[in-house]
Amino acid sequence: MTSGVGAPTRASISARTLRTDRWWLPPLLTNLGLLTFIAYATVRSFMGKWYVVEEYGYLTPFYSPCLSESCLPGSSHFGTPLPELPGWIPLGFVALPFLLGFRLTCYYYRKAYYRSVWQSPPACAVAEPHASYSGETRLPLIVQNAHRYFFYVALLVSVINTYDAVVALTHGLGLGNLVLLTNVVLLWAYTLSCHSCRHIAGGRLKHFSKHPVRYRAWTLISKLNVRHMQLAWTTLGTLVLTDLYVMLVASGAISDLRFF
Template structure:
């Protein structure tokens, strides 16, 4: 006995307009998801390669450490790069030196509300654009594996706060003179700008907005938290721009440190 036919779902379900075409749009609706996919792919490829090469990630003279390797806590790290000491021994080549935080940062980015929208549309095609039918026959939302993991975003946010503090410490260490003491170079400024933007991206997160005021029933009874919530809400309106900006500044920061560490260029020194 043959199995009963599955009832169509989604745009082909009963009661929906019967339109055979994938879309009636005549504009270049595919351009936005394509550019998004390419942008994300560029960052993923670059970050993956740089996380595993284990070269040109530390400038000992000025204490520049790339964010892709921070914190560096293994005996495999070059001398001086371990700002917090070495907790583990030598690591095999298939484990990145920044293994302690990279999985959490990846989880924070992947579960971010904006990035969900970005890769749902551009990679998963659910849907690829407004008024464009998605190719999937069924949609279970974020109720089953693997998408149920998206609900862990708030926990990744807490770890991201700790990582931001670590990055801030790295930025402070980067104000080191070539002959010791205080110094300022172009690398110091690039690292600092990157850290400030990472803080802005982290604090503009929807989870941060919820933590500061999402559970309050009466704002008038919590004026301080209400003030913080309003500032976070304003920052939250720039979350998409910050999501893309920080991808760019992470690559720029790492690339500049790589050039200086490899001896390709010299750091432009402003003080000492």
């Protein structure tokens, strides 16, 4: 082996690591967390029911925007310009691929799944199993370079989710409205805390004093950016909880708590 951990310039240690602590635990928990969300989101995206409560205007973000004639009444806030779709195409197919791309190419998630899934490396002072390293110059990792473009679409989807939450408020106020609004606020925080957003705001400025508005925006986004990891995981949780709440109300399993 002439590259990677077996390169002549690397220490000749046959053991994968000399660490005695549970270095494998964080990668394991990351894998379990990501797999749990992927499994839940996949099942719900293809379920095709219990995603809208027409009476209260609740619409799960997994099905927004719903633009097909297959959509249930009350779920098409932007009309139905698309014909009926076969069951193997999720009704939220317009936004879901871009949101998946945004998450996969996110700077934090790169760190998370590079260590847990790609194992490059799984932990500090632990040899990775790859014989060579090409960085993000080949498939599939070269797709990471498209992160900024996924960010633009994610920004638009955040606007759509906000519109959905506002539409629901026109039906009155219930616990579901608070769930939708909390999810939207956290999604905005995660989206705006993105490293690409921070760079767009002020990353290429040479003189902050000449651009006070962009400098202010860069400063605020930088404060959010510090919490990007926490927001990344929190929004996975709120997406599941929001969808689960809408599903339970839509299916009749529970009743929505109405305030007025």
